């Protein structure tokens with residue numbers, strides 16, 4: 001059976017969704033079953049035991065998550081489900097022009113998922129829009145590494 005990975009997208013103007021398409025393409029090339037899900041209207045129960053997720057989100061305001069990600073973040077903080085049976089990765093989009101709150105959207109998700117016991121695979125990637133590099137290019141390389149670590153961790157779990 002192929003590995004299933006859900007890519008949860010928090011976005012204001014669609015860049016994170018574009019990045020999610022690139023992530024999905026890389027995962028599918030490697031034989032995984034990738035599904036892109038916009039965070040709109042999702043709550044903490046989107047996280048199912050023994051599943052894998054990539055949180056792909058931008059940052060707005062004073063280091064806030066995008067509007068479409070707010071309910072999901074709040075739901076995780078208030079419901080506090082036990083997520084020890086899930087594994088995840090984070091691809092955060094931000095801009096170093098906002099140095100004080102760089103990629104805080106992705107960091108907020110990483111923090112709460114860790115708090116709830118979820119197991120992060122690899123390091124979060126933080127794309128800087130002011131760097132001149134394209135987030136989808138960075139995402140392709142990051143996803144290749146992430147998936148390798150993910151499959152290795154799946155073998156370790158059995």
Ligand SMILES: Cc1cc2nc3c(=O)[nH]c(=O)nc-3n(C[C@H](O)[C@H](O)[C@H](O)COP(=O)(O)O)c2cc1C
Pocket residue numbers: 010011012013014015016017057058059060061062063064066093094095096098101102103104129
């Ligand atoms: C009004 C505004 C506020 C932003 N605030 C932040 C911020 O606090 N921290 C950060 O790292 N990036 C910030 N950004 C940069 C976006 O997160 C970045 O451009 C991202 O690629 C947008 O992705 P999206 O189209 O998926 O929403 C801000 C961008 C705008 C337009």
